[in-house]
Amino acid sequence: MKKDVFIVILFILVSIIIKTDLIMGKICYPDLTGQKLVVYITFHEEEGRRLLDLFKEKTNCQYIYLRMPAGETAERVIDEATSPAADIVLGGPADVHQLLANKGLLEKYISPISSSIPIKYKDSEGYWTGLYIGPISIGINEVRWEKELAGKGINKPKSFNDLLDPVFKGEIIMPAPLSSGTGYTLLASLIQLWGEDKTILFLKQLDKNVAEYSKSGFTVAQRVAVGEYLIGINFLHDQLLMRKSGFNIVSRVPEGAGWEIGGISIVRNGPNTRAAQAFVDFMLSKEIGQFHTDLTERISTREDVRMPISVGLVSLSEMPINWGYDFSIAAENRVSYQQLWEATINENYDY
Structure with missing residues (x-):
């Protein structure tokens, strides 16, 4: 009887240890x-x-x-x-x-x-x-900003609509939604935030300032980091990685940003x-x-x-992102959203 009780207790202890390890993320690798x-x-x-x-x-x-x-x-x-x-x-x-x-x-x-x-x-x-x-963020080359715009009374863009300022013509790079997951997240999140009509209007206006639609999101951070472009729109972590690598790039997560x-x-x-x-x-x-x-x-x-x-x-709760962004809706409407973008924008890809 005592032996049976000991076995049961041992089994329970082992189970607790295994469960604790799993919760803590510890693995016995095969x-x-x-x-x-x-x-x-x-x-x-x-x-x-x-x-x-x-x-x-x-x-x-x-x-x-x-x-x-x-x-x-x-x-x-x-x-x-x-x-x-x-x-x-x-x-x-x-x-x-x-x-x-x-x-x-x-x-x-x-x-x-x-x-x-x-x-x-x-x-x-x-x-x-x-x-x-990863939230969508506006990345800005700080070196170029200080050299070219700091003394002109222009504020760094912190919202999507700020990007429409004509002073940024030819200085913005963003990823294309057809090839880039980053680009599609931006497109789908704007449609969910504003609706199709307002998003189309915004994209047409933004297109006047966009010099390039890149194939991937990371390319955006790289080219802004080296000063090829003044401003880029992509995921925050790509911009932070460039900053960690020694480039002077600052980031602004816009109110209602997709993620x-x-x-x-x-x-x-x-x-x-x-x-x-x-x-x-x-x-x-x-x-x-x-x-x-x-x-x-x-x-x-x-x-x-x-x-x-x-x-x-x-904590993440401090970020001004659109917590209501629905990934399922984005997945279901991927083809129609991409077609909407194609019909709206004359693409200027980097390939």
Whole structure:
């Protein structure tokens, strides 16, 4: 009898330890020797490689990856539907992952570690889980501003409408919604904030000041950072990363700005589902969440990961973003919103 009681107590203690470890984001990594993971990366290539190298170090899993903008990634997964080539879609706005889920191209997986991610940052059915949060921001090259405009009584733009000032003609770069997840987030969030008619009017007016519509969102931050353009519109973390790298770029998150939940998902019937699940567990852990934030200036969906110091905020609730932005609506209307943009703007791509 005493032996049975001891076994029960031991079982309970072990269960508590395992549960606590999962809540804290601790993982017992599997040995994936001889296996290979195929990843489509939508954010910076160096960032993805660093994460995959660390995963390989912990599991001995080999990997190959392909880096593409989020829009191209979605198109590729759709094109490969009958014979999936990838296991993982890493990064990119939630609407891209939801689009693929709606088409039946993602595998359900609710990681035991996902309990540490607030419900609002993950799909309730387990098709994707949010890794980070990124608000749309206006980035300004401070060196050029001080040299060219500081003495002219012009205020730095802090709202979307401020960008319509004729003084900024030919000095703005933004990503194209057809190829860039960043660009689509901006477009879809403005439509949800203002409605189609007001958004069309705004885009037509803004187009007079836009010199280039780039293929990817990160390109915007890079070109503003080096002074090729005075102003850029893209995700805040890209601008902060440029600042961390030594460039004098300042950021303003406009009132009502759209935002992304950068997600991770598993491709249905991909080559290696076991390795894919292990990689999702890896990415959702506290250890990797903090590593990712420290590496990229992204704001983690895990509340126990420290906010990037450069954001200058204690909590996300302080950001003036549109918390009512609906990712599902953005996913459902992706084609029609993109067609609206095509009909409104004469694109001037960088490719």
